Amino acid sequence: MFFLLSLCIFGLLLRGDAQERASLWRGNDRSGQCQYTFTVPSPAEASCPQASAPEVEGLKARLSILEALVSQLSGKDTQSPGGQRGASVRGHSELQETLNRAVGERNLLQGEKERLEMELEGLRLRMEEMRRETERLRNRPCLPQNPVVPPSFPQRDRSPVRPAVGSNQMSHLMTRPNRQGDSSSLRDSAWQYGSQGFQELKADVTEVPAPDSHQDNTGCGTLVSVGDPVTHRKADSIAGKYGVWMQDPEAVSPYGPSMVWRIDTIGTDVRQLFGYDDMEQLSKGFPSKVLLLPDPLESTGATLYRGSLYYQRRLSRSLIRYDLAAEHVAARRELPHAGFHGQFPYSWGGYTDIDLSVDEKGLWAVYSTNKAQGAIVISQLDPQTLEVKKSWETNIRKASVANSFIICGKMYTVASYAAHNTVINYMFDTETSQGRAVSIPFKNRYGYNSMVDYSMAQRKLFAWDNFHLVTYDISLGRQQVN
Template sequence: MLLLLSALMCGVVLRAEAQDRASLWRGNDRSGRCQYSFTVPSPTEASCPQAGGPELEGVKARLGLLEVLVARLTGGDAVPVGVSQSQGAKTQSDLQEKLNQATGERNLLRGEKVRLERELEVLQRRMEEMRRETETLRNRPCPPQTPVVPPSPPLQERSPLRPAAGYGSLSHLISRPNSNRQGDSSSLRDSAWQYGSRGYQELKAEVTEVPAPDSNAGCGQLVSVSEPVTHRKADNIAGKYGVWMRDPEPVSPYGPDTVWRIDTVGTEIRQLFGYDNMEQLAKGFPSKVLLLPELMESTGATMYRGSLYYQRRLSRTLIRYDLASESIAARRDLPHAGFHGQFPYSWGGYTDIDLSVDDKGLWAVYSTSKAKGAIVISQLDPHNLQVKKSWETNIRKNSVANSFMICGRLYTVASYSSPDTLINYMYDTETSQGKAIAIPFKNKYGYTSMVDYDLAQRKLFAWDNFHIVSYDLRLGHQQVN
């Protein structure tokens, strides 16, 4: 009994000592949650085999949180110590979403920058054009001023049968009633005659006596080409190159105001768009769309007497497509003509055969192996496409950018891209002679792929880098040798 009591007393003493040494602490675990721990020193072990303790655990928790923050800032994929896989995946997903959002905003800003740069270029071009026009107006001489004429004498001092002095030279321009021939002075009571100023009468006489010059009359040589006038810009990439035209001798159901257009980018060129007039062309509202039964090649097509004339793709075959029946009316190979890139213009585009119409009829401009790349001109029968007569020039086809026919004369354009270039060569089929010329020509948009003569309006029609443009012409009345 005494031994048992002694043992109990020892246990109480030891327990009391252990309670004195016990400790309670709290700290964040690796996931960041608050954790409470109660520790009692071991009565048998002096120290633990591994390092530990509340302070070390707290440091580890703080390091884990720091790693999470660093991973968010750097966008790293690794999951830091103390962070679960689900939390790391969520963090990565959020960061990826923000990155995608930032990338999208950056792309939008880049697109807006490109758009603004294009608008700036357009404005700069317009400012340059306005500056040139201003300089032209400043350098243009002022019209002569009408001399000041002293006032006419009172009406009662004039003779009732003839105008006052100084009007004798104008008397034949003024119609008088028949009663005047019998001496009736009442015919002179017209207000414009009696009370009008002398300056008005002189201006009237000047307008009546001087006829307006007709620079397009006759069929002379080309003298000058005006600045281009833009009518429309193509809607998409298919319209970078193309051809547009008007029939100088239209056939029902189409009239003289109908305008035709073909986009020629691609391998499936078969759509022919018809517009009622130039206004509808500018608005982009076609009234007719025809599908050609044979594919077309390049920009050498033309319109004449109710038919579309064009080159069939990958061949030297010429086709006459009747617009009224919407069918092929004739086809024929152009003898020995190069095709599909053998003898094109300098801009390319498989422009081996170029058809055109002028006062003399239907023409084909091309080259052959026998001509060694020099331009050959052939006049064609518009009904059956037979060659009537041919001329061989001494200028190489791939050395010029384009050509057109006016009054039986071939004119070539030196460059398709230079803003200020020249019409540099003329060949007259009437005399079978060619010569170098220098007529200024503008490539306003930097890539002219088609130039043709419009006989109906006596203008040049052109297709310049998505833009449909025209040029006014001035022709001489006589041939200059």
């Protein structure tokens, strides 16, 4: 009991002394709650030992780091939301602009890639044709190199042997002078064997002049008969199953009248035009010129006239005149109301809605319109501007015939493209605007005739029959006198 009383008295004494030296501090802690802190000096120690100094310094260093982090976080938090949105919008805009630029460059590269692929395909086809031609030349047997032994002739009499006057019906040819009035050139200077009399006779016979080229022996008339087909070449690949081939009846430099042109029309992007120096080179399959048309061609209705290729642009009723010498488009015009891309084709199909041709009267187009309800319409075109000069509407449906061609202003239609023995069944005369049924035998030797056109250059029919390029001789009736 005494002990407890002594302890209380001692506590009161200490409390009174402590109150004189104690201090009270009040403040919020890190969580925001109010906290009271009492500080009482030590009664036994005048100062704290120095051993805790490193710990205090460490605490100060950590506090400095924390204060720096708080400052950084506080600086980021002070940015306004509007500024953040503005920066985000600017970044999005820049990304969109970069994306658009990349897409545009990709599209340009894609177009360039397609163009280069087309050129590569054209070069590949040309290389393949050259390779085949090289193989043909290698496999061709060489001509014998043995010298030709000239024939021997009897040498009984070296004096000139001349027939008696009036003894030979050809005697007038021996004394006839040439066009310059000199008869000495009638001797064949290359002839080295036999008597001079035989030499003169031979030279005179070979100098018989051809008919005058200025004489008009190409009179127009009505088609009477068509000969058997003559094959000149077979296409080498599937691209040549259908096609068109032609000659220019009024060729323009630098291409001569014997130049032959060919287009294979299988494919969605038909642009290649192959040129051959003559029919012999065509049969060998070695072109001397390859042109790349600026616009793709549709079907087998193209034709040549006065140095230009006339053709229908793919997927349109537009007609194009392509200048072969200048190698550019010279004229372009739509054929009014003409059907195209399968609206009014021939019976064999092939998007043959517009068929162009050339004859003694000029440039023609055979087609149909909605107004004509599928009946054949014939229009004469201006070769320079492609403008329609005059039109005729027939009473025969275009889809009911296999093909057509025009000779001397008269259109003829072929009944079937597949029957080996068919007929030319209809004729329409633009001079009289009258049509009538006919029956002229016609042969499709290879069973799929996709192109028939009149070639005024050779006065024959050109056709493309199931990979084969063929011609037909024709006979016309008596010449019309205008």
